[in-house]
Amino acid sequence: MKQEKIHKIWSPAIECMDRAKLRELQNERLRATVKLEYENVPLYRSRMDAMGVKPEDIKTVDDLKKLPFTEKTDLRDQFPYGLLAAKLTDIVRIQGSSGTTGKPIVTGYTQNDIDVWTEMVARSLTAAGGDADDVIQVCYGYGLFTGGLGAHYGASAIGATVIPMSAGNTQRQMMMMTELGATMLCCTPSYATYLGETLKEAGLLDKVKLKSGVFGAEPWTEEMRQHLEELFDFDACDIYGLTEIGGPGVAFECLEKTGMHVNEDHVIAEIIDPETGEPLPYGQKGELVFTTITKTGMPMIRYRTHDICSIDAKPCACGRTFLKISRLTGRTDDMLVIRGVNVFPSQIETCLVGLEGVAPFYCLIVDRVNSTDKLEVQVELSDEIFTDKVSEIEELRGTIAERIKSVVGIAAKITLVAPKSLPRSEGKAKRVIDRRNLTNV
Ligand code: DLL
Numbered sequence: 001m002k003q004e005k006i007h008k009i010w011s012p013a014i015e016c017m018d019r020a021k022l023r024e025l026q027n028e029r030l031r032a033t034v035k036l037e038y039e040n041v042p043l044y045r046s047r048m049d050a051m052g053v054k055p056e057d058i059k060t061v062d063d064l065k066k067l068p069f070t071e072k073t074d075l076r077d078q079f080p081y082g083l084l085a086a087k088l089t090d091i092v093r094i095q096g097s098s099g100t101t102g103k104p105i106v107t108g109y110t111q112n113d114i115d116v117w118t119e120m121v122a123r124s125l126t127a128a129g130g131d132a133d134d135v136i137q138v139c140y141g142y143g144l145f146t147g148g149l150g151a152h153y154g155a156s157a158i159g160a161t162v163i164p165m166s167a168g169n170t171q172r173q174m175m176m177m178t179e180l181g182a183t184m185l186c187c188t189p190s191y192a193t194y195l196g197e198t199l200k201e202a203g204l205l206d207k208v209k210l211k212s213g214v215f216g217a218e219p220w221t222e223e224m225r226q227h228l229e230e231l232f233d234f235d236a237c238d239i240y241g242l243t244e245i246g247g248p249g250v251a252f253e254c255l256e257k258t259g260m261h262v263n264e265d266h267v268i269a270e271i272i273d274p275e276t277g278e279p280l281p282y283g284q285k286g287e288l289v290f291t292t293i294t295k296t297g298m299p300m301i302r303y304r305t306h307d308i309c310s311i312d313a314k315p316c317a318c319g320r321t322f323l324k325i326s327r328l329t330g331r332t333d334d335m336l337v338i339r340g341v342n343v344f345p346s347q348i349e350t351c352l353v354g355l356e357g358v359a360p361f362y363c364l365i366v367d368r369v370n371s372t373d374k375l376e377v378q379v380e381l382s383d384e385i386f387t388d389k390v391s392e393i394e395e396l397r398g399t400i401a402e403r404i405k406s407v408v409g410i411a412a413k414i415t416l417v418a419p420k421s422l423p424r425s426e427g428k429a430k431r432v433i434d435r436r437n438l439t440n441v
Pocket residue numbers: 096097098140145146147215216217218219220238239240241242243244247248249305307328337340342
């Protein structure tokens with residue numbers, strides 16, 4: 001049942017802070033972070049030295065542009081502990097997501113970082129109407145992925161009753177949701193749609209008591225929001241985050257649903273031109289870049305997310321003074337988010353390399369069937385293997401599927417195609433066909 005639009009705020013003193021004071025807080029925290037990085041992380045020190053920048057040169061947020069960028073590839077190259085600013089004994093948790101090759105991207109969180117993360121999600125859930133009276137069903141995956149544990153921490157912090165379902169097993173999710181009277185749902189927007197449609201088919205929607213949902217980890221559209229809100233008659237709010245910056249809750253929507261407030265006392269957001277790296281003014285679309293200013297385990301300076309959006313600096317009717325980022329409308333690289341899992345085409349390539357009977361040509365076809373993302377990988381057979389023997393073909397298909405599952409973490413349908421049948425390109429090979437229409441925002 002949709003709630004009355006009352007703006008609840010978890011930490012009003014911070015979330016509604018005067019912007020000049022907030023800027024002072026950011027300046028102070030930025031200086032401390034830069035010093036911490038320079039003194040403890042060789043990569044940052046050598047990059048800053050190469051640019052002729054010393055920690056003393058960074059006095060305010062305006063000086064950010066003097067600092068080097070950090071890329072996902074840096075995390076991969078420094079895997080696993082090279083970017084830690086804290087001693088390993090102070091790291092209490094490893095979280096991760098997929099990187100550009102088979103190696104995962106891992107980050108180390110100190111207890112302070114877990115507390116910051118918890119606070120960010122507590123604010124996000126409160127903004128969607130949550131409080132201690134709620135029963136929150138978490139069906140983001142628990143594990144290295146930050147969705148499950150993040151939502152769990154936030155929900156516990158606001159004193160709600162948590163149902164830690166993790167992902168999958170829709171029948172069980174439906175039973176728990178209806179029997180335990182869940183009032184809030186945390187999962188990917190595509191899974192929420194699937195769950196809603198399955199509940200509808202089973203005639204169970206009138207037993208659902210959800211008042212809101214906090215959905216993220218993958219791109220979605222206003223049309224999907226409308227569809228979800230009609231299905232469940234509730235408020236569907238967006239939540240954004242990434243493992244490297246501190247998990248879900250880096251930015252979150254309030255009930256105005258006009259963009260996601262950035263937790264600016266913990267991170268500084270910039271929008272840059274992805275080609276030149278130059279900062280862009282508020283309102284212009286470009287690549288989102290974050291600098292963490294309270295993380296102590298693996299702080300990040302000017303981390304390029306490759307996500308595309310714009311920053312909205314207009315005051316929000318909810319009373320928060322935090323800037324808002326628009327819905328994410330795409331990426332500057334070839335990363336796909338499939339069922340909430342980050343997938344790079346290069347990872348699929350890694351799985352095919354060295355496999356006998358396979359040519360170096362493949363194509364990923366991503367589609368959304370019954371609100372669930374489906375990945376099909378078409379792989380070209382080499383001339384040598386081309387065989388009619390069903391058993392050989394099946395064995396090869398099984399091997400590829402297993403490799404992809406273990407490297408990428410998701411199941412894919414493998415279609416083996418005849419030699420030389422995939423289109424050849426003279427320029428950049430078109431290896432991805434995404435039929436999900438996720439950029440019509
Ligand atoms: O997806 C963290 C998260 C969990 C966010 C649960 C929200 C809810 P990663 O696995 O590191 O972390 O993936 C981060 O996912 O760079 C975006 O491309 C994409 N993404 C995350 N939230 C959204 C969103 C988590 N609300 C990557 N809209 C990011 C669009 C999103 N894309």
